Amino acid sequence: MFKPLDPLLNSELRLSIMSLLIGFEEASFSFIKDKTGATAGNLSVQLQKLSEANYISISKSFKGNMPLTTCRITPLGIQAFEKHVEALMSFINVSKDK
């Protein structure tokens, strides 16, 4: 009846991150922080979780002298996001005969 939700994506911040990366392909730590309004600490933790699941890749470099953390969504991440959206839909369209 209901398709299972992805626990990793059933978090407002992590869903925001994934949603951003679906749209932007590539985004810096600061950009994501600004767009989501998350605290740096929380963002750091959630990015690591998504990275550990291979939903995103994180690369560290420098922009001038400043550290720059760049995030991208992976093919697995895109797949997981789409599956999660499908699952969400199963909660939204409910009819009695299903």
Place this chain on the structure above:
Amino acid sequence: MFKPLDPLLNSELRLSIMSLLIGFEEASFSFIKDKTGATAGNLSVQLQKLSEANYISISKSFKGNMPLTTCRITPLGIQAFEKHVEALMSFINVSKDK
């Protein structure tokens, strides 16, 4: 950019309950338990939370000799559900200019 999710509805089981009650108008504890596959304990706790928020109403009666807990969604619950769905949509349709 992203509309805020309702913390109460951002839980798989509570969303399932609300989704069921949107479709069925009225459902017993056992029915919800069967449909969601939740344990009784977890279901009891989550129903109480939804009830405390006035998203559902719970009425206790007897069917024959057996206790019967019947749940209904309230107008506030319907409103919250619809708002939450709208918020979810904001995470699903992302375009660069928003």
Place this chain on the structure above:
DNA sequence: ATAAAGTAGTTTACTTTATAAACTTATTTA
């Protein structure tokens, strides 16, 4: 030159939330 403020994060400690196991109360069946 150096102190103060800002940038870009990470780690840690704490709080909240979710969940299952254990319990309660009563009923049916063997």
Place this chain on the structure above:
DNA sequence: TAAATAAGTTTATAAAGTAAACTACTTTAT
């Protein structure tokens, strides 16, 4: 009358979320 079943609730524990404190370095002001 003992054992199993039904319908829940309470409570203890595990997992998750979050902010505060910290690290490390850079830029700006004095």
